[in-house]
Amino acid sequence: MLFTLISGILIGIFYGLMGLGLNFIFGVMKIVNLAHGDFVMLGAFGVYLAYSVWNLNPLIALGIELVIFLAIGIPLYYGFVPRLLKSRDPEMLSLILFFGLSQVIESLASFAFGTNPDTVNPTVFGSQPVNIFGQSIQMSWIVAVLISLLAMAFMYGYLYHTKIGIATRAIMGHRTEAMSSGINVHRVSAIAFAIGIALAITAGSMTPFVLGGIYPSMGVDLTTTSFAVIVIGSLGNPLGTILGGLIYGICLMLMQTYLPSWSSLVPYLLLILILLFRPSGLLGRRERNA
Amino acid sequence: MRKRMLANVLIILLLFLLFAVGPSIYQNQSLIFQMMVFMALAQGVNILYGFTGYLPFGYVGFFGIGAYGAAIAVNLLHVPALVAVILGGFSALLAGLVLSPLLRLSGAYFSIGSLAASEILYNVVSNDSLQPITGGPYGVNLAGIFDEQTSYVVMLLLLVLATAFVTYLRSSRFGMSLIAIREDPVSAEMAGIHVVRTRVFVWLATAVLAGLVGATYAWHISVFYPNTVFDLSVSIFAIVFTLFGGGTTVLGPVVGTILLYGLYNAIGISSPQYFQLIYGVLIMALVLFLPNGLMSLLTRRGIYVP
Amino acid sequence: MSREPLLEVTNLVKTFGGFRALDGVTFTLHKGEIMGLVGPNGSGKTTCINVISGLYKPDSGNLRFLGKTIAGQAPHKMARLGINRTFQVPKPFRELTVAENILVVHATNKHTEIGDPLEFVGLKNVAHRKAGSLTSGQQKLLDLARALASGPSLLLIDELAAGLSPSELDDVAEKLLTLATRGISLLVVEHLLGFVNQLTQRVIVMNAGKEIFEGDLASAAKDERVVEVYLGR
Numbered sequence: 091m092l093f094t095l096i097s098g099i100l101i102g103i104f105y106g107l108m109g110l111g112l113n114f115i116f117g118v119m120k121i122v123n124l125a126h127g128d129f130v131m132l133g134a135f136g137v138y139l140a141y142s143v144w145n146l147n148p149l150i151a152l153g154i155e156l157v158i159f160l161a162i163g164i165p166l167y168y169g170f171v172p173r174l175l176k177s178r179d180p181e182m183l184s185l186i187l188f189f190g191l192s193q194v195i196e197s198l199a200s201f202a203f204g205t206n207p208d209t210v211n212p213t214v215f216g217s218q219p220v221n222i223f224g225q226s227i228q229m230s231w232i233v234a235v236l237i238s239l240l241a242m243a244f245m246y247g248y249l250y251h252t253k254i255g256i257a258t259r260a261i262m263g264h265r266t267e268a269m270s271s272g273i274n275v276h277r278v279s280a281i282a283f284a285i286g287i288a289l290a291i292t293a294g295s296m297t298p299f300v301l302g303g304i305y306p307s308m309g310v311d312l313t314t315t316s317f318a319v320i321v322i323g324s325l326g327n328p329l330g331t332i333l334g335g336l337i338y339g340i341c342l343m344l345m346q347t348y349l350p351s352w353s354s355l356v357p358y359l360l361l362i363l364i365l366l367f368r369p370s371g372l373l374g375r376r377e378r379n380a
Numbered sequence: 381m382r383k384r385m386l387a388n389v390l391i392i393l394l395l396f397l398l399f400a401v402g403p404s405i406y407q408n409q410s411l412i413f414q415m416m417v418f419m420a421l422a423q424g425v426n427i428l429y430g431f432t433g434y435l436p437f438g439y440v441g442f443f444g445i446g447a448y449g450a451a452i453a454v455n456l457l458h459v460p461a462l463v464a465v466i467l468g469g470f471s472a473l474l475a476g477l478v479l480s481p482l483l484r485l486s487g488a489y490f491s492i493g494s495l496a497a498s499e500i501l502y503n504v505v506s507n508d509s510l511q512p513i514t515g516g517p518y519g520v521n522l523a524g525i526f527d528e529q530t531s532y533v534v535m536l537l538l539l540v541l542a543t544a545f546v547t548y549l550r551s552s553r554f555g556m557s558l559i560a561i562r563e564d565p566v567s568a569e570m571a572g573i574h575v576v577r578t579r580v581f582v583w584l585a586t587a588v589l590a591g592l593v594g595a596t597y598a599w600h601i602s603v604f605y606p607n608t609v610f611d612l613s614v615s616i617f618a619i620v621f622t623l624f625g626g627g628t629t630v631l632g633p634v635v636g637t638i639l640l641y642g643l644y645n646a647i648g649i650s651s652p653q654y655f656q657l658i659y660g661v662l663i664m665a666l667v668l669f670l671p672n673g674l675m676s677l678l679t680r681r682g683i684y685v686p
Numbered sequence: 687m688s689r690e691p692l693l694e695v696t697n698l699v700k701t702f703g704g705f706r707a708l709d710g711v712t713f714t715l716h717k718g719e720i721m722g723l724v725g726p727n728g729s730g731k732t733t734c735i736n737v738i739s740g741l742y743k744p745d746s747g748n749l750r751f752l753g754k755t756i757a758g759q760a761p762h763k764m765a766r767l768g769i770n771r772t773f774q775v776p777k778p779f780r781e782l783t784v785a786e787n788i789l790v791v792h793a794t795n796k797h798t799e800i801g802d803p804l805e806f807v808g809l810k811n812v813a814h815r816k817a818g819s820l821t822s823g824q825q826k827l828l829d830l831a832r833a834l835a836s837g838p839s840l841l842l843i844d845e846l847a848a849g850l851s852p853s854e855l856d857d858v859a860e861k862l863l864t865l866a867t868r869g870i871s872l873l874v875v876e877h878l879l880g881f882v883n884q885l886t887q888r889v890i891v892m893n894a895g896k897e898i899f900e901g902d903l904a905s906a907a908k909d910e911r912v913v914e915v916y917l918g919r
Contacts, residue, residue: 122488173668181487182435183667186623189616190663197656310612314499317492355503358496365493366481553789556782560790563779566741567829569761570770572792572836 133294
């Protein structure tokens with residue numbers, strides 16, 4: 091039981107990180123990045139590639155990935171989002187547009203990596219398990235959790251202690267007013283978009299250690315899971331995402347321990363129940379009229 | 381008005397002839413059958429998304445429930461095939477009733493919610509512990525009622541029915557009031573339209589359609605697995621075909637299905653990754669440059685499209 | 687003018703969270719009468735007609751229409767009973783044509799007094815355009831026509847004047863007066879007292895969810911509390 095709880099909390103923190111990028115982009119731009127899970131997948135394969143080909147430490151691989159994907163995120167934003175936001179129904183069309191992107195990424199990844207699952211040696215961070223409250227936990231999990239906490243701390247610092255972060259929060263609150271108060275909405279949003287993708291990549295880099303085998307078509311499930319996490323918390327609220335991740339992680343671990351054959355239902359059941367009975371999420375207040 | 385009526389009748393007639401004569405000209409009957417399946421589902425998506433604005437990512441859930449409803453009716457209740465098809469539609473109706481609270485959600489929330497719902501249905505049906513009833517992950521065998529010809533005819537009738545329903549929506553005050561609800565539910569209420577009841581009716585109608593189609597599909601292929609009939613790409617195909625052709629029209633989903641499903645058969649089966657790539661690029665181009673589908677090329681120029 | 691009561695509002699209360707948007711509003715509207723509902727922003731005017739038109743359920747209080755209790759009915763029921771409204775920001779069905787916007791309306795009580803609602807508001811010449819392509823002034827008129835098409839005996843008009851030019855205003859005022867002579871009662875929520883003055887002398891002044899004055903417009907202008915609400919803090 092204790093092990094279940096501890097691993098639930100640890101994996102929950104990781105899931106919080108996974109939802110963070112999706113939620114951040116939604117919060118700022120009110121668009122749904124359905125390719126989110128595919129970016130997570132790319133992050134995972136980046137680490138796999140770096141490790142299996144160049145024998146690079148995953149943390150160094152992550153550093154390189156972040157630079158690359160921050161650089162990809164900005165043009166990606168300018169290519170799609172401004173046009174999308176001008177359209178008749180940005181939210182619905184974003185769903186379809188990013189689904190298309192997710193298909194493109196998935197097919198390209200299948201060309202590059204084949205369709206069979208790949209794994210990264212989980213002992214790359216040391217094979218010695220760590221002892222928490224008398225329970226031994228794999229070192230790679232600890233690294234994943236530390237990375238997640240670091241990313242969350244970064245987000246907090248960014249949103250509350252930098253000028254551009256404060257502008258970002260202004261846009262999250264009132265887009266049109268932010269625009270009229272002289273904030274360069276597109277520049278701030280482009281950076282937010284790139285950060286959202288970088289967060290997905292960060293979560294992805296730890297995926298091989300937390301979830302095991304990685305494969306190009308894993309993106310859809312990861313997107314749904316991320317969506318479940320942020321809906322549990324509440325859309326557009328970064329703090330809620332962490333709470334959502336924790337609840338999700340603990341529920342998942344409990345189910346895996348006591349009702350393993352039904353555990354794949356957890357994300358979907360939680361998602362539906364929260365949508366129907368607490369439509370604004372656990373931390374939300376606003377009416378859900380997206 | 382009379383001209384439009386004539387155009388509608390003509391479309392239905394042509395569609396009927398196309399698929400009635402199709403198998404005797406083109407040998408691959410299963411391909412033509414599948415095309416009818418997707419066209420009927422695309423019309424279902426069209427009714428729901430085109431007319432009421434709900435984009436059902438999980439539409440395949442009703443298809444799968446229909447297939448399994450029919451399969452269970454055959455294997456456990458030993459009913460004749462046609463009764464099983466009707467029971468398949470009925471099971472989808474029940475699922476639709478249970479899931480009708482989803483209509484309280486809007487926009488992306490509804491889409492994702494319906495996706496989650498179909499995944500739940502899939503996970504329940506394919507669960508090992510339900511093997512005595514559903515066959516669990518090991519699939520279903522309906523060899524006892526196998527009848528390629530009759531199931532083909534039933535599918536054709538369903539397609540005609542679905543298309544006729546869309547032409548009705550396209551030309552009736554009821555269809556107009558659906559668009560009114562989609563455009564502004566509050567004003568629609570003030571126009572005296574019973575918004576909730578109308579939405580639920582359309583939702584159930586599309587659920588039954590997908591259920592009947594799923595049941596007939598099960599009958600036609602006779603051996604299938606949970607991941608065949610709950611495959612998410614079934615919803616996605618139906619959605620993309622509809623959007624590509626153009627929603628809220630009769631012709632859009634028809635044209636979209638013929639073109640894209642044709643493309644899928646030309647390259648999709650032999651090299652799925654290439655298809656996925658082309659498909660993905662196409663979807664993105666569609667949203668960015670032609671968000672109202674192919675038919676909007678005509679309607680934009682003031683040409684009426686049925 | 688007949689003195690038969692059409693709408694009787696008694697002690698209407700509506701709260702949002704802890705905020706009392708309507709705090710015991712009571713008034714009576716008679717057949718063919720025009721009443722102005724005025725007050726500063728946030729005083730509860732729009733909430734009041736949202737409750738009467740069924741968009742909000744009141745927390746307590748009563749609504750009687752033609753002698754029958756109707757509080758808490760769904761908006762489409764209200765529309766079919768003969769209560770309709772316009773919106774401050776017009777909400778046409780943008781993808782439908784102007785004519786179709788009228789065609790979808792359920793006209794249960796056939797009031798033929800005003801004839802074709804599009805003709806009446808002067809939008810007949812744009813009947814085949816999509817409603818989304820109209821100017822905002824035209825959309826307001828379409829909103830009015832949509833409300834008229836249901837054959838109402840009570841029309842709730844929400845801030846019609848905002849955004850209309852002075853000549854359009856005179857035109858609309860004249861149309862509303864015509865409606866009243868044809869037996870349709872009007873409850874006109876308005877920020878601009880000048881516009882109300884063109885329509886009626888009978889007003890209710892609201893502030894902070896409460897009625898602070900009921901009577902004729904001229905004496906309202908002399909009422910201490912009204913002056914305070916409008917001019918002071």
